[in-house]
Each structure stands twice: as C-alpha cells, then as structure tokens.
Amino acid sequence: MTDTLTTASNTAGIAQERRVLTAIPGPKSLALQERRLAVVPVGVSSALPVFIERAHGAIVVDVDGNQFIDLGAGIGVMTIGHTDDAVIAAAAAQLGEFTHVMFTITPYEGYVRVAELLAEHTPGDFAKKTVLLNSGAEAVENAVKIARKYTGRTGVAVLDHAYHGRTNLTMAMTYKAMPYKLGFGPFAGEVHHAPNSYPFRDGLSGADAAARTIAYLEKAVGASDLACLVAEPIQGEGGFVVPADGYLPALQEWCTANGIVFIADEIQSGMARTGAYFASEHFGVVPDMVLSAKGIAGGLPIAGVTGRAEIMDASHPGGLGGTFAGNPVAAAAAIAVFDSIESRGLLAEAARIEGVLRPALLALQRKYDVIGDVRGIGAMLAIELVRPGTTDPNPAAVSAITAYAAQHGVLLLSAGTWGNVIRFLPSLAIGDTMLAEAIGVLDEAFASL
Ligand code: PLZ
Secondary structure, three states: OOOOOOOOOOOOOOOOOOEOOOOOOOHHHHHHHHHHHHHOOOOOOOOOOOOEEEEEEOEEEEOOOOEEEEOOHHHHOOOOOEOOHHHHHHHHHHHOOOOOOOOOOOOOHHHHHHHHHHHHHOOOOOOEEEEEEOOHHHHHHHHHHHHHHHHOOOEEEEEOOOOOOOOHHHHHHOOOOOOOOOOOOOOOOOEEEEOOOOHHHHOOOHHHHHHHHHHHHHHHOOHHHEEEEEEOOOEOOOOOEOOOOOHHHHHHHHHHHOOOEEEEEOOOOOOOOOOOOOOHHHHOOOOOEEEEOHHHHOOOOOEEEEEEHHHHOOOOOOOOOOOOOOOHHHHHHHHHHHHHHHHOOHHHHHHHHHHHHHHHHHHHHHHOOOEEEEEEEOOEEEEEEEOOOOOOEOHHHHHHHHHHHHHOOEEOEEEOOOOOEEEEOOOOOOOHHHHHHHHHHHHHHHHOO
C-alpha cells in the first residue's frame, strides 16, 4: 500500500508524512489552550493539548502546521482513515436530503440499512435486530436494559479491568476508579465485578481463568440473579488485554446454561480493527448481543446494539429510542464505512499492519527490558511497560515515551489500569512507510529513557 492518498475533500493537499515545525504544542495551540482553560472545565482534559485543524488518512495537522502520524485514530474511531472520500460523499449527500426527522416519529431507510449490515456482519447466523444509539455508553445502557427486560432479572456481571463508559450505569460497570469514578457516585446497583483473564499477570489458562470468574459469580451473586454478562473480547481502556484461549467460550457456555445474556462490548475491538468485523470471531464465540460504536461511521456519532431477535424484541413498543439515535447523516456514513471495508478489502489491511508492527514491537522488547509484554490482534496491538525484571507497572516510562513521541510528530495513546500500556490502533489506511517511521521514533524514545 502506498502512502499517497487522494481525496475530493479540501484535505487533499495533506501529504502523508510527519512534519514537526514548532515546539509541541506550538504557539497557536498554546493560545487556544489558554482560551479553552477559561471556558472548558478541567474535568475534560486532553492527552496532548495541540489543537487540530485538519486531518487526512493517518495524518492529523495542528493549527501550527505540525503533522502527526496518528497511531490512535481518536481511540479507534477513524478506522478507515481521516476525511475518507466515501464517508464525506455519503454524509454530504445525506446533509442535502434531511438531517433529522427522528426515527421513532417517522422512519427512514438509512437506519434500516445499518441494522441490516450489522445483522450481516456480527457473528451468528440467527435472526438479529439492532437498536441504534448515539454513543458507546448509550449502547451499553440499552443492552443492559434489554437483557433485564428479556430475562426478568436484574444482575449485571462485568470483568475486572473493563471499561464501559461514563454514564451512571456504565461508570458502575467500569473498573478503574481514577479518573472515571472517583467522587462521582453513588453508582447504579446490581453490578458485579468478577476477575478476568489477564495472561501476562495471572498466568492462568483460559479454562482456569474462566473457572475463577464463574466461581466468583456463583458464590457472590448466584447465576439465577444475573440478566447478563458484559465482556470486551479484547479489553480496550484496560490495556488491550487479550484473554487466554478458551476463556470467552467457557464464559459463554456458562451463560447459555444459566439463561444469562452474553454481551460482547465490541465498541473498541469491533468494526474491522482486528482483521475480523468483530473480535469475538477470533475467540470462537457468538455473543447473544454485540455492541458497536467508535469505528462504525468514520467519526460521526452512532452506536448499535445488535442481538438475537427474540431478545431484542423483549422491549414493548416505545421502550427504546432517543432524539438523535440513529441520526440519518451518521447512518449514511456508517453505510459508507461498511461498503469501504468490503470494496477495499480493509480486513486484510489490519493483518498487514500487524505483520509490520508486531515483529517491530517484539524486536523492541528484545532491546528494551522495560517492555514486559507485546499483545493484541490486527491493528489493535499494545506493549505493557514494567520495571525491568519484574511485572511491576511502569507508568512513568509510558508518560516519557508518549511525550517523546508527541515532540517528534507521533501520536501515541496510553491505556491500562496502571497507565502502563501503550496501545497502537492506527487507521487501516496507514501505509508501511509511515508505520516504519513511527517505529523508528518509538525506538529513539526508548533509547532516550
Ligand atoms: N465500551 C469498550 O472502549 C469508549 C473512552 C475514552 P463512548 N472508550 C474510550 C474516554 O476517556 O472517554 C468505550 C469503550 C468500550 C464503551 C465505551 C464508551 O463509548 O462512545 O465513549 O460512550
């Protein structure tokens, strides 16, 4: 794949190259940051206060003209690349037709088409239905709501190190207190946190880790009180934690045996990121419900809960909805994203990226003993940093590496319960040359530690 992209948009002139022209942040960003601090609360902080003006492909350009190689894609949203022609064209065409009528007043085809595409591309060949929402957290909320209605039970099981959102229920479902929960309670009840599978830290086989999860839930809650178990097939904010083989199938089997709805939160891991439409496929699980958001619409806000028709139909008419939910412009963009994944063979691009990035990360691990683990699938890879010779988390090294990278024109995201993970989730449009260049900067960053 070449590093030259063409586009119909006014971002056509953005060369797919790294360019550092000023100190980072530059003077214009600093001035904007000052305005921002006066009117935006400190609770909404930014990992890197450089203000973005334009973006294309895998490059974001700041107001000072600096060009960054984007290895985070806005946390896995810009999966098919920034300002993608097909997405722009589809959204623009819809903008000129109508932007809102509200599906629960008068419906439109785009919503139905997105539901058809999700039914087709989520795991499982049974009848499925989809409700569309605006955000990942809202999808999680609705999945729980539907599972409760279907089962007539209240309990919600989640896994340690999970992230499910920032609303009241999803804060309760999220593991990490700081920054997501501290002082923001009381939280929704009936949420139960069970141990997960974290091979690097627990050393357990999938079967043993699942036995531990299940034993906890049976003892502390009781299977018959659980409406659903919500799990990220690969934990996102938790640090791209890939469960041991057999862990997820064992959980699913237990859920099925006990009438518990098995829900895959694929908000970060889904939509082609791992080289499959949904990461569940890599683990051989077919969830009762799959949640999607982030990468589904090229940056426009839309999210979906897709599940077995009989579960999804448990809600009475009028029980599900929302003003902007399934917005027609976002739906048009989502259809263009699905089309692009097919017509451009983007699932294979995730494998190509893994083919370049994984060996490079493993080589860095051999060189720098601060890298304790290299893991992930497709274009969802991570390194976990430790104090050399131990598994003690090393968040200071992550801060130093991400700061060095930013100074040198590479946007890198951290993750993990201890903030000691660097995650790589670039756009599938990133070329090999830019990947290699970013790896070069990463190598320099580790050398500078
Ligand atoms: N479930 C698995 O990854 C969003 C949030 C970053 P929303 N993750 C990034 C932040 O600091 O807010 C996420 C996720 C998984 C749910 C969500 C929530 O999705 O669209 O942010 O609500």
